[in-house]
Amino acid sequence: MSHQKTTNFKQQALQVLTIEAQAVADLAAKIDDRFDTACELILACEGRVVVTGMGKSGHIGGKIAATLASTGTPAFFVHPGEASHGDLGMITAKDLVIGISNSGETNEILKLIPLLKRLGIPLITMSGDPDSSLGKAANVVIDVGVREEACPMNLAPTASTTATLAMGDALAVALLDNRGFTKEDFALSHPGGSLGKQLLLTIADLMHSGDDMPVVESKEKLSAGLMQMTSKGLGMTAVTDSNGILLGILTDGDLRRAVDRHGDIRDIAIAEIMSRKCKTVRPEMLAVEAVLILEDNRINGLIVVDADNRAIGALNVHDLLRAGIM
Numbered sequence: 001m002s003h004q005k006t007t008n009f010k011q012q013a014l015q016v017l018t019i020e021a022q023a024v025a026d027l028a029a030k031i032d033d034r035f036d037t038a039c040e041l042i043l044a045c046e047g048r049v050v051v052t053g054m055g056k057s058g059h060i061g062g063k064i065a066a067t068l069a070s071t072g073t074p075a076f077f078v079h080p081g082e083a084s085h086g087d088l089g090m091i092t093a094k095d096l097v098i099g100i101s102n103s104g105e106t107n108e109i110l111k112l113i114p115l116l117k118r119l120g121i122p123l124i125t126m127s128g129d130p131d132s133s134l135g136k137a138a139n140v141v142i143d144v145g146v147r148e149e150a151c152p153m154n155l156a157p158t159a160s161t162t163a164t165l166a167m168g169d170a171l172a173v174a175l176l177d178n179r180g181f182t183k184e185d186f187a188l189s190h191p192g193g194s195l196g197k198q199l200l201l202t203i204a205d206l207m208h209s210g211d212d213m214p215v216v217e218s219k220e221k222l223s224a225g226l227m228q229m230t231s232k233g234l235g236m237t238a239v240t241d242s243n244g245i246l247l248g249i250l251t252d253g254d255l256r257r258a259v260d261r262h263g264d265i266r267d268i269a270i271a272e273i274m275s276r277k278c279k280t281v282r283p284e285m286l287a288v289e290a291v292l293i294l295e296d297n298r299i300n301g302l303i304v305v306d307a308d309n310r311a312i313g314a315l316n317v318h319d320l321l322r323a324g325i326m
Helices: 009-030 033-044 055-070 113-119 133-137 159-179 183-189 194-200 222-232 252-262 287-297 317-322
Strands: 049-053 075-077 096-101 123-127 140-143 215-217 236-240 246-251 301-305 311-316
Touching: 009 159, 033 123, 033 140, 033 159, 049 055, 055 075, 055 096, 055 159, 113 133, 123 133, 123 159, 215 222, 222 236, 222 252, 236 311, 246 252, 246 301, 287 301, 287 317, 311 317
Parallel strands: 049 075, 049 096, 096 123, 123 140, 215 236
Antiparallel strands: 236 246, 301 311
């Protein structure tokens, strides 16, 4: 294949984007009663949504299935070629199938129709030709037809796959809203993502407690506080009374200020230099709330207290950084 120097890369790119943007914009006119019917069928499905498609449509189908699954609609992708060689056993009578084919004549999907009909499995087709064989066999057709592909030869699936992907997103979000799917629900299906961490991790999950918590009684000498700060490595220690009630906090900053004022501070009581007004949090609070408190007050650590103001834990900015909250 010969290569000829091209100087209109930008022009070609802009043309592709213009064609694909128009293809997506044209979908608005295709959101009709058939779209409503498709949503109602999916909401009524007692099993899972099985998405299938060949080639580029298959790649788009995989993404649509993943989007549905992550937004409250149980779904997975099945390759139609593999389905006719054993994988069709993954589809049950309670499921629903979304068949994606721009032409509506994809042979591998058409071969599945007799079994789907026999089991009474609803079929939703996403196609560029509602009058195709697949369209006629479906319970409902979602029209994703485009005027032209972005490919100069009008052959490579470009605008058509973009339109199908966008329609899949529209379907998933419409279902999400109808189900009352929340940010917390999204977080539960994305526990490893940043949003999942922000909505699932509580202060109790991150705080240092028990023997790992730096704590000292206010009647102790400063040396005891220094030992807690050094051994626990948080740059601070909670200061309590004999019953564990929080009285204040001793930080690196308190130590520096005490040295400036007193010089030798080894025999000074902790109560003399601790900060009595300190920010506290409860263990059930979200970890992301601790971030806001730290940032708003320009501090590096927090003491965790229970309902009776007993010191039960501590955490600092490094704990939040390690957890990926900041």
